[in-house]
Structure formats: C-alpha cells, structure tokens
Amino acid sequence: MQEVTIGIGGAAGDGLDKSGDTLAKICGRLGLHVYAYNSYQSIIRGGHIWLRLRVGAEKVYNHGDQLNALIALNQDTIERHAPEVEAGGVVVFNGDKLKCDPALVKQGVTILPLPISQITAELVKEHGALIPVMQNTIALGAILNLCQLGLEKATSVITDTFKYKGQKVVDLNIGLLKCGYDYAASQSKPIAKEWKFTNEARPFTTGNEAIALAAYAAGCKFYSAYPMTPASTILHWMCENSQKTGILVKQGEDELAVMNMTIGAGIAGVRSMCATAGGGYALMTEAIGMAGIMEIPMVCVEVQRGGPSTGLPTKTEQADLFQVYGASQGEYPRLIVAPYDIADAYQTTVDAFNYADRYQMPVTIMSDLLLSEHHETVDKKDFPCEVKIDRGEIVTSWPEEKGKYKRFAFTESGVSPRALPGTANTLYVNPSDDHDEESILISDMFTSPPIRRKIMEKRMRKVGNLLKELPAPTLDGPKDADVTLVTWGSTYGVVREAADQLNAAGVKTNVLCIKYIYPFHAKEVLDILSKAKKKVSVELNFTSQMARYIRSETGIAMDAYINRYDGEPYTPKELAQEIQDKIAKKPSKLDVTAEDAKEIAYHYLRTHNGEKLRPSKVLQEAVNGYGEPTWYVELAERASGQKKGYVKVGVRTGATYAVQRDE
Amino acid sequence: MMATVIELPLDTYKGPVSPDWCPGCGDYGVLRSVQEAAGKNGIQPKDLLIVSGIGCSSNLPGFIHAYGVHSLHGRSIPVATGAHLANTDMKTVVTGGDGDGYGIGVGHLIHAMRRNLDITYIVMDNQIYGLTTGQASPTSTKGVVTKSTPAPNGNIETPINPLALAITCGATFVARGFSGEAKLLTELIAQGMAHKGFALIDVFSPCVTYNKVNTYPFFKERVYKLEDEGFDPTDFHRSMEKSYEWDKRIPLGVIYKTEQPTYEDQEPILQKGALVKQSYAPDKKLFDKFVEHMI
Numbered sequence: 001m002q003e004v005t006i007g008i009g010g011a012a013g014d015g016l017d018k019s020g021d022t023l024a025k026i027c028g029r030l031g032l033h034v035y036a037y038n039s040y041q042s043i044i045r046g047g048h049i050w051l052r053l054r055v056g057a058e059k060v061y062n063h064g065d066q067l068n069a070l071i072a073l074n075q076d077t078i079e080r081h082a083p084e085v086e087a088g089g090v091v092v093f094n095g096d097k098l099k100c101d102p103a104l105v106k107q108g109v110t111i112l113p114l115p116i117s118q119i120t121a122e123l124v125k126e127h128g129a130l131i132p133v134m135q136n137t138i139a140l141g142a143i144l145n146l147c148q149l150g151l152e153k154a155t156s157v158i159t160d161t162f163k164y165k166g167q168k169v170v171d172l173n174i175g176l177l178k179c180g181y182d183y184a185a186s187q188s189k190p191i192a193k194e195w196k197f198t199n200e201a202r203p204f205t206t207g208n209e210a211i212a213l214a215a216y217a218a219g220c221k222f223y224s225a226y227p228m229t230p231a232s233t234i235l236h237w238m239c240e241n242s243q244k245t246g247i248l249v250k251q252g253e254d255e256l257a258v259m260n261m262t263i264g265a266g267i268a269g270v271r272s273m274c275a276t277a278g279g280g281y282a283l284m285t286e287a288i289g290m291a292g293i294m295e296i297p298m299v300c301v302e303v304q305r306g307g308p309s310t311g312l313p314t315k316t317e318q319a320d321l322f323q324v325y326g327a328s329q330g331e332y333p334r335l336i337v338a339p340y341d342i343a344d345a346y347q348t349t350v351d352a353f354n355y356a357d358r359y360q361m362p363v364t365i366m367s368d369l370l371l372s373e374h375h376e377t378v379d380k381k382d383f384p385c386e387v388k389i390d391r392g393e394i395v396t397s398w399p400e401e402k403g404k405y406k407r408f409a410f411t412e413s414g415v416s417p418r419a420l421p422g423t424a425n426t427l428y429v430n431p432s433d434d435h436d437e438e439s440i441l442i443s444d445m446f447t448s449p450p451i452r453r454k455i456m457e458k459r460m461r462k463v464g465n466l467l468k469e470l471p472a473p474t475l476d477g478p479k480d481a482d483v484t485l486v487t488w489g490s491t492y493g494v495v496r497e498a499a500d501q502l503n504a505a506g507v508k509t510n511v512l513c514i515k516y517i518y519p520f521h522a523k524e525v526l527d528i529l530s531k532a533k534k535k536v537s538v539e540l541n542f543t544s545q546m547a548r549y550i551r552s553e554t555g556i557a558m559d560a561y562i563n564r565y566d567g568e569p570y571t572p573k574e575l576a577q578e579i580q581d582k583i584a585k586k587p588s589k590l591d592v593t594a595e596d597a598k599e600i601a602y603h604y605l606r607t608h609n610g611e612k613l614r615p616s617k618v619l620q621e622a623v624n625g626y627g628e629p630t631w632y633v634e635l636a637e638r639a640s641g642q643k644k645g646y647v648k649v650g651v652r653t654g655a656t657y658a659v660q661r662d663e
Numbered sequence: 664m665m666a667t668v669i670e671l672p673l674d675t676y677k678g679p680v681s682p683d684w685c686p687g688c689g690d691y692g693v694l695r696s697v698q699e700a701a702g703k704n705g706i707q708p709k710d711l712l713i714v715s716g717i718g719c720s721s722n723l724p725g726f727i728h729a730y731g732v733h734s735l736h737g738r739s740i741p742v743a744t745g746a747h748l749a750n751t752d753m754k755t756v757v758t759g760g761d762g763d764g765y766g767i768g769v770g771h772l773i774h775a776m777r778r779n780l781d782i783t784y785i786v787m788d789n790q791i792y793g794l795t796t797g798q799a800s801p802t803s804t805k806g807v808v809t810k811s812t813p814a815p816n817g818n819i820e821t822p823i824n825p826l827a828l829a830i831t832c833g834a835t836f837v838a839r840g841f842s843g844e845a846k847l848l849t850e851l852i853a854q855g856m857a858h859k860g861f862a863l864i865d866v867f868s869p870c871v872t873y874n875k876v877n878t879y880p881f882f883k884e885r886v887y888k889l890e891d892e893g894f895d896p897t898d899f900h901r902s903m904e905k906s907y908e909w910d911k912r913i914p915l916g917v918i919y920k921t922e923q924p925t926y927e928d929q930e931p932i933l934q935k936g937a938l939v940k941q942s943y944a945p946d947k948k949l950f951d952k953f954v955e956h957m958i
Contacts, residue, residue, distance in 0.1 A: 203958050260735070264743060386947075389943070
C-alpha cells in the first residue's frame with residue numbers, strides 16, 4: 001500500500017493543530033485515509049507538541065512506523081525528530097530562523113530550509129507583514145508539493161476555513177500555500193509517488209466527536225459532564241451544538257452531581273448520557289450501582305488516561321478496567337463495552353442507548369485517550385444518521401381497571417415494563433433500597449429474604465439475556481495461527497498491523513479483540529483460547545488487566561504479557577519485535593536506552609534551564625561508583641554548540657545521579 | 664392570568680405504606696404538611712415528584728402517593744435536578760434531613776441555589792444523625808454531647824446556618840418552619856411550592872429519640888412568627904440579620920423572598936416545553952452538516 005507519514009512538531013501555541021487539521025482534510029477530500037496522533041502535553045503554551053499524520057491509499061489503523069516528512073516549527077523539533085526521518089524523506093522548516101545540522105539526518109534525507117522572507121516578499125507587499133503562524137501554511141504548501149497532494153483540494157479547504165474572514169484572508173492563505181508549493185517544486189524532487197485519488201471525501205474526526213454525534217443520532221436529550229481531560233471534547237461538542245440538537249447540557253459541580261443528574265434525567269424518561277475520565281468515574285461509582293438497583297437506563301463514557309490519581313492527564317492508558325468492573329458496592333446488571341476504533345465508537349454509542357433502554361440498565365462505554373482524541377478518517381457510511389432507536393418496554397397508559405401497576409414486576413425476561421413519571425395510575429418510587437415488585441422497601445426492619453432473592457434473580461436475568469444477543473468475539477487472521485494476540489480498546493489498531501507484519505515475516509498470527517467486557521462471552525472466549533497455541537496479551541497498562549479478567553472468567557492464562565505504561569501507544573514494528581522477543585522468551589528490556597537518557601535530560605533541561613541547553617552526546621559509563629552503569633549525557637548550548645555540562649542517568653533505575661551545569 | 668387552583672383533599676396523597684418513624688417524630692408533621700401543601704396547590708399526585716436522599720426523613724417518598732425517588736445519601740439534589748430538567752411539567756420537591764442536605768450533600772445544595780432551579784427543598788432539621796443512632800450533625804449546636812462528640816467537651820464545631828447559607832447562595836425563597844406549628848408549616852411549604860425558583864424550607868423536626876436538647880419544649884419556648892411582627896422578607900440585609908437570631912428567640916416564617924429568573928427560564932431548550940415531550944429524532948439536515956464539517 002502506498003503511504004506517507006508527515007510529522008509536525010513545535011511548541012504549544014504554534015498552531016500546529018490547525019495545520020495538521022488542514023492537511024488531513026485535504027487528504028480526506030482526496031479520498032485518502034489518515035490516522036493522526038497528537039502527543040500533546042497539559043500546558044497552555046510552550047512544551048513540545050508532536051503531531052504525526054499517516055496518510056494511506058488504503059485504511060490506516062495507527063500512526064505507523066515511519067516518518068517521511070517533517071515540518072519543524074522550532075529548533076527543538078529539528079533536534080528531536082529530524083533523525084527519525086527515513087531515507088528519501090524531507091525536513092522542512094523556516095530557514096530564516098532555524099537550522100538543521102546535516103549530521104542529524106539519515107543519508108538520503110533532503111533538508112529544505114524555506115527562505116520565508118525571500119519567497120513571501122511579493123505577498124508581504126500586498127498583504128502586509130506576516131504573523132508567525134503563517135510560516136505553517138508555507139511549510140504545508142511545500143509538503144503538498146513534495147508528497148504529490150496537489151493544490152486543488154488544498155485551495156478548497158483553505159477557502160472553507162477562512163471564508164468567514166473575507167476573500168482577502170483567503171487569498172493571502174492560498175498565496176502562502178503557493179509560495180511553499182512552488183519553492184519546494186523548484187528545489188526538490190517529490191518524496192512520494194503519484195497517488196490514485198478517488199476523491200470520495202472522507203470525514204476526519206475523533207472518537208469523542210463520533211460518540212457525541214452518535215448520541216445525537218440515537219436521540220440523547222440530556223448530557224451532563226464536569227470538565228476532565230480526555231472526555232471534555234464531548235462536553236464542548238454538546239455545548240456548542242446544544243441549541244441546534246436540542247440536547248440539554250448541564251455542567252455539574254462535580255462528577256457526583258453529573259452521574260446523579262444523568263440518572264435523574266433517565267428516571268424522568270429521556271435518553272441521558274455523561275462522560276468523564278477515570279478520576280471522575282471514581283466519584284460516580286456509588287450512583288452507577290443506584291442506576292443498577294433502580295433499573296434506570298443511562299449511558300456513561302469513561303475515557304481512560306494515565307493513572308492512578310491525577311496520573312498522566314494527557315496521555316493514554318488502559319488501566320481502568322478493574323475500576324469500571326468493580327464500580328459500586330453490590331452486584332447489579334449493567335453493560336460494559338469497549339469500542340476499538342472511531343467507526344466502532346459511533347455504532348457502540350448508538351447500541352449503548354438501545355441496550356440501556358431495553359434492559360433498563362446503566363451502560364459504561366470504556367474509551368481511552370487515544371481512541372477519544374486521535375483523529376482519523378472514516379467512511380461516510382460509518383456515520384449513519386438513521387439508526388435504530390428502541391426505547392424498550394414503556395407503559396404509555398395504564399387504565400385504572402388494570403389494577404395496581406408494578407414497576408418491578410417479576411417477569412421471565414427480567415425486564416419490567418417501565419412507566420415514566422407523569423403517567424396516570426402508575427405511581428411508584430425509584431428506590432435505592434432493595435424493594436418488592438411495587439417498589440416498597442424490603443430493606444429495613446422487616447427484610448424479606450425470598451423477595452430479595454427473587455428481585456436479585458430478576459435483575460440478574462437481564463444480564464444473561466443481554467449476553468445472548470451481544471455478538472461474541474471472533475479471531476481475525478489465520479485460524480491455525482501459532483500466535484494469538486489478545487487485546488482490547490484502541491490498542492487493537494496497532495495489534496492488527498503488528499499481526500500483519502508477523503504473518504508477512506512467517507509467524508502465523510491472529511488477533512482476539514475483546515469488546516464486550518460485562519457481560520462476558522466466557523464460553524466463546526474459552527473455546528477460542530483453549531485451541532490457541534501461544535497466547536500473548538497486549539495492553540497499555542502495567543498489570544495486564546484484560547488478561548487477568550479473561551483468566552478469571554475462563555481459567556486460561558496467557559503465555560506472555562506485553563505491557564506499555566509510559567503514556568504512549570505502540571507502533572506496529574516495535575510491537576511486532578516485542579512479540580517476537582516474548583515468544584523467544586527473551587528477558588524484558590526495562591533498561592534506560594540512550595534515547596531514554598536523552599529524554600530524561602530534556603525533561604531536566606525543560607524544567608530547570610528552559611531552551612538554552614540541549615543534550616548533545618550520550619555515552620555509557622560502566623564504572624562510576626553509583627552501583628549500576630550510567631548514561632553520561634553531555635549538554636551543549638543551543639546557540640554555540642559549546643559543552644555546558646552533563647547529566648548522569650542510571651541505566652537500570654533511571655535515577656538522575658549527577659547534574660553539572662557550567663555557568 | 665393565574666390559573667384557578669382546585670384544591671385537593673389530604674387523602675389524595677395517602678401513601679401505600681404507613682411511616683415507620685419513631686412515635687412522636689417531627690417528620691410526621693412534615694409529611695402531613697407536604698400533603699396538605701400539595702393539595703392547596705392542586706398538584707395531582709401523578710404530576711408530583713418527591714426526591715429524597717438517605718436518612719430517617721428521606722424515607723418520606725415511600726409514605727406519600729406521588730412519584731418518588733429515594734436516592735443516595737446526599738445526592739437528592741442532583742437526582743432531582745436531572746429529573747426536573749428532563750420533565751419540567753412535574754412539580755419537583757426534595758425532602759431530606761440535615762445530614763443529607765447540609766453535610767454530605769451541601770456541595771450540591773449550594774449550586775442548586777445559585778442556579779435558582781425551580782425546586783422546593785424541605786429539610787427536616789433535627790440537628791442529629793437519627794438513623795445511625797445519634798451522632799453530631801452539621802446543625803448540632805456547639806457543646807452538645809452526642810455519640811460522636813462525647814463529654815466533657817461535646818461538639819466543638821460551629822453549626823452551619825442553613826438560612827444564611829441559602830440567602831447568600833442565591834435561593835430565592837428561604838423559610839423556617841417547625842413541626843410543632845402545623846398550620847404555619849403547611850402554609851410555608853405551600854408558598855415554597857408555588858414560588859418560581861429555588862425554595863429552601865428548613866424545618867425544626869425534633870428527634871425524640873436521640874436529641875434531648877433541641878426538643879419540642881426547647882422550640883416551643885423560643886419560636887415566634889415573623890408575620891406577627893410584620894417582618895418584610897424582601898430586604899436582603901434584614902433577612903441576613905434575622906437568619907442569625909437564635910438562643911432566646913428563634914424566628915419562624917418566610918425569612919427571605921425575591922423574584923429572579925429561574926434556570927428553566929434561561930435555558931433555551933426548555934422554552935419549547937418539557938424535554939421528555941420533545942422529539943428525539945435527529946434532524947437529517949443538521950446531522951449531514953455535522954458530517955460535512957468534518958470534511
């Protein structure tokens with residue numbers, strides 16, 4: 001498959017999100033597929049932001065292994081990422097301000113400094129001085145030329161983006177694009193082959209936007225949230241569009257309020273949803289159990305980020321499985337489901353509302369930061385407007401002669417037809433205490449053991465019946481594989497490609513992705529895994545929560561466990577390698593690498609020295625008196641390249657043993 | 664023009680179960696006043712939603728013929744907020760105790776008041792945790808000896824002043840009642856229900872089992888009616904001053920009242936009527952626009 005990966009790096013506030021969005025939309029309009037990964041940090045300005053756009057002629061499921069083109073918006077980006085560009089690739093930057101040392105890049109990489117003031121002289125005459133973010137558009141123009149993406153769709157995207165500011169601004173921005181485009185054409189050969197564009201436009205969006213849009217399609221009328229990364233963009237979408245969609249949005253004073261309001265709206269009879277991250281979900285758990293015992297439909301989106309506690313607020317992880325599974329005291333019916341990509345997040349959300357209504361139970365959709373916040377192109381047909389809306393068994397009228405309405409009637413299915421408050425002759429209490437069919441408490445002095453038994457069985461029957469209609473997981477790839485990879489959530493995107501790479505390398509591999517967590521297809525999973533040869537779990541957490549859960553449900557343990565917990569998603573090649581190493585029973589590589597040592601030095605410099613110094617050289621020292629080998633990271637002054645000190649980092653522990661800064 | 668109110672008799676609201684409060688508990692009087700007040704306002708049981716938290720007094724929804732939610736400890740307000748915003752055609756009344764409302768749930772209370780939601784909140788304030796057999800509550804007076812504040816020091820915390828709190832936080836109807844003054848209590852709750860906006864009615868509802876200090880005689884000796892003294896509850900500063908009157912004389916009646924736009928008045932979506940009755944089918948044109956926006 002033809003593909004190209006473009007990286008854009010800079011500081012927060014450099015406007016690289018906008019540039020990335022523009023580039024992705026151009027590709028989307030051309031009918032190409034895009035997967036974007038933004039490794040951003042929780043700072044408003046400054047800090048390193050690194051956006052990767054993988055563009056493919058066919059669907060791409062992750063941000064890939066290679067970097068072919070780099071747009072560097074600051075010096076830091078050149079230093080960090082220019083060495084990653086593959087042979088045949090290009091490094092583009094503002095040559096008036098930044099420099100790229102040829103020693104930094106691999107052989108066969110073109111260094112293309114853009115002489116911004118020279119090539120924009122004509123434009124400046126007409127439009128006046130440029131502002132710094134405009135260099136992004138010029139660099140984008142250069143990339144469009146080098147990657148053979150043309151100017152036609154770019155012009156249309158720029159026009160759509162800036163037309164609200166007037167034709168002059170549109171002209172200026174198209175002019176900027178052309179400056180970069182023409183200059184690149186005059187200086188360098190394209191780095192990509194010619195594409196076959198289908199021009200079948202593809203929406204470019206995030207998991208969170210897909211969830212919000214799906215909630216609208218599914219008839220959600222009430223949305224509540226407390227701001228928390230990485231769930232906040234659902235709140236933003238809901239608020240921005242509230243008056244148009246008719247979805248009432250209530251920002252709560254905390255997540256306790258959010259969950260209880262969402263349940264309150266569910267009690268009143270509207271489809272209601274809330275979303276949060278792991279920390280917020282921790283506050284919601286008591287109420288989730290209440291929705292369980294009251295049999296209230298509602299949907300909660302739990303977007304996982306690095307934990308515990310505040311953890312890594314802007315980084316991805318899959319370590320909340322046991323929190324969500326263990327949410328609330330007691331046992332109650334609910335659905336826990338983890339979609340694996342953006343199109344699936346859309347369908348999962350639609351289904352969630354139907355399951356919630358039909359089974360009168362809370363549904364938790366487990367997303368993760370990568371799924372919720374990364375951008376990806378989808379097919380238009382992945383986002384259907386007309387979806388099935390099934391509100392379940394609702395009693396719309398109850399003539400008096402029918403006798404007493406029983407809100408919690410003991411039925412075979414476990415589902416008791418629900419009358420909404422306001423319906424005549426059906427008055428009842430929604431009780432958080434356990435209760436009889438008529439919602440009269442059985443919890444106080446005069447507990448009724450048989451009624452408790454029967455209402456528990458009634459509620460839990462819904463779980464069994466729900467499981468029967470949930471699609472069971474199946475294996476992707478060859479049936480007779482030697483290796484079965486087990487994963488869940490957005491990690492599926494990289495696991496499927498690692499499996500492809502392994503298959504290409506002669507290691508027969510298939511993949512089992514678990515979507516429905518509770519209720520769980522224990523029988524089917526047992527059937528698959530008991531026949532699998534080498535079972536390897538891949539999860540973004542420390543303790544292999546999904547693998548442990550599968551073991552608890554099926555008795556089957558994995559043969560090897562692959563874990564990542566540094567906040568970053570895997571890339572296919574490194575994952576395939578790690579799988580090979582695990583199969584070969586090589587010991588885990590936990591040591592600090594030379595690259596890691598450099599990153600540790602960067603961290604130190606950023607927090608103590610600002611932008612003045614950078615790591616220049618890394619050497620390992622065996623004898624040092626620290627009880628472990630150390631990395632000696634030399635620090636050099638950015639401007640002069642002069643040595644200005646060093647940092648010593650333990651190879652095993654990662655301890656920063658010594659910091660020397662020459663004044 | 665005001666619609667004519669057809670009052671409903673007390674037995675309209677007779678619940679399926681008889682209360683199991685201790686004999687002599689102040690909550691009996693509050694239950695009766697809630698029923699009478701609903702009747703005075705002509706609210707049909709099917710249009711009345713009573714939401715409570717957890718505690719002795721929070722059992723009230725089970726004892727009245729209306730829709731009810733018997734929710735979690737401290738969470739009655741957000742549950743009521745969600746239910747009310749989803750169906751503004753129903754009269755939403757929240758009932759509970761001082762621990763529920765002023766302790767574990769006080770965070771929600773503050774925000775509900777500043778939002779001026781059209782909700783009537785009745786707190787059965789007995790200055791003790793009764794259901795858990797007698798620990799100090801947020802309104803227990805200083806020095807009082809309870810299971811959690813033993814002798815010789817007793818309670819070393821200053822009690823919360825719910826009336827002052829409500830006035831400063833934006834409640835637009837603030838009143839105090841007493842179970843021992845049934846007629847007045849019914850009148851206050853009825854006014855609270857009729858009020859457009861957040862109404863807090865703090866009710867002295869003595870716990871005859873665990874609070875041996877704040878008893879019926881304690882209040883009978885001290886309470887007086889504000890209306891008897893011609894008090895004007897519309898002056899913020901005078902109301903604040905009144906809310907601090909304690910010890911020898913304790914005021915009953917409407918402490919503060921103001922007319923302000925409610926949350927519901929200001930929420931554009933609710934101008935089209937109750938949310939639960941609005942269409943939930945998505946607008947295809949709008950949906951397509953959202954997708955176009957992604958391209």
